[in-house]
Amino acid sequence: MRWKGQVLPYRIFDKDQRVSHTAIIENKRLGHALAIIKAQRDLKHVPKLKTNSEKIGYQKRARIAEAVEMTG
Numbered sequence: 001m002r003w004k005g006q007v008l009p010y011r012i013f014d015k016d017q018r019v020s021h022t023a024i025i026e027n028k029r030l031g032h033a034l035a036i037i038k039a040q041r042d043l044k045h046v047p048k049l050k051t052n053s054e055k056i057g058y059q060k061r062a063r064i065a066e067a068v069e070m071t072g
Contacts, residue, residue: 001008
């Protein structure tokens, strides 16, 4: 097989491929088991997203008016 003068690699596809019923059932069971494991991992490893202020260590301070009311 050629395209624009270049030889392209190819192989003949076997049209008579068969999949056993047992292999299909095993894949379904594996898929279910992997889904359960993924759900457990997702619950355990929930990432905490920080705001930019939290990333640089900003801490909110009380305003003067609020501080006077608390002491006063």
